Amino acid sequence: MDFPQALREHRTRHRLSQLELALKAGTTQRYVSFLESGRSQPGREIVIRLGESLDLPLRERNSLLLAAGYAPAYPQTPLDDPALAPVHTALTHILAAHQPYPAIVIDRHGDLVAANAAFALITDGAAPDLLEPPANVYRLAxxxxxxxxxxxxxxxxxxxxxxxxxxxxxxxxxxxLTDLHAELQQHVSGRPLEPGHLGFAVPLRLRTVQGELHLITTITTFATAVDITLAELKLEAFLPADEISSSILARTARKGPDAADVPSQLM
Structure with missing residues (x-):
């Protein structure tokens, strides 16, 4: 895909007019129009600025630079590279500090990168093949x-x-991700929603051997990361939505759940 087409598709997908994009990027509507028609060739700085203005993931910003004829600006460091050792340490501390509540780290495809011991209560009873690395948490769910x-x-x-x-x-x-979405839809097809469904604002109600857990989730990302690998990681933390769930998780933690069954690259 050439640069004019790529820019036009990104802008359209984000539902921005040429004028709106121009204002965000600090340029003119006329210049954006010339870029999309191929009448003007962009400099490297404006390509980076356009990627930021479109809030593109770093991977897509690199692709936009390549389409314009420039080298990628954002590195992609392997997760096991020694340069990311401080990140490993920080994530391990965060996961451990969230005990006795479950917490996981996933990549952009939803593959499990790391988990704390409490996550074992959630995965208990799942088929072993679904937990084989790289375990996908969306498929697992x-x-x-x-x-x-x-x-x-x-x-x-x-x-x-x-x-x-x-x-x-x-x-x-x-x-x-598109294929995964289609796959999971087949598992969901025909399953009715309960009356009063609140859309995304829904707790997870999970039956366990200790009782039913009511959990809410939070998702944290590396908002200022300039490395693709880090930018695509998500830390998902599960929190008890009621006292009963809190007690179950605390009680399970005291018994020492086996975290060995949960695949992890960081632990």
Whole structure:
């Protein structure tokens, strides 16, 4: 894809007019029009500025630079590179500090990168093949051999997962995520939503051997990362939505759940 087409598609996907993009990027509507028609060749700085203004993921910003004939600006360091050792240490501390509540780190495809010991209670009973690295947490959540049979509000939670995936696909078009979304829809098809469904604002109600957990989640990203690998990591933390869930998690932690069954590259 050449630069004019790439810029036009990104702008259209983000529902911005040429004028709106120009204002965000500190240029003129006329210049954006010339770029999209191929009448002007962009400098490297304006390509970077346009990528920032479109809030493109770093991977897509590199692709935009390549389309314009420039070298990528953002590195992609392997997760096991010694240069990322401080990040490993920080993530390990964060995961451990979140005990006795579950927490995980996933990559852009939803593959599990790391998890704390409490996450074992969530994965308990899932088919071993779904936990084999690289375990995909979206598939684990909705697959009939994963968590699905234990999710009391499966319809709502499945909708939450699918909407989250759909948003990610729109923001960062990706063939693997698109295929995963289509795969998971097959597991969800025909499952009704409960009355009073609140869209994305839904807790996870998970049956466990210790009792039913009601969990809410938070997602943290490396907002200022300039490395693709770091920028694409997400830290998802589960929090108890009521006292009963808090007590179950605290009690389980005292018993010392086996975290060995949860694949992890950081632990």
């Amino acid at each position: 909705l697959h009939p051999n994963g968590l699905a049979p234990r999710i009391a509000n499966f319809g709502e939670w499945a909708q939450h997962i699918l909407e989250r995936l759909h948003t990610e696909v729109l923001r960062n078009p990706n063939e693997r």
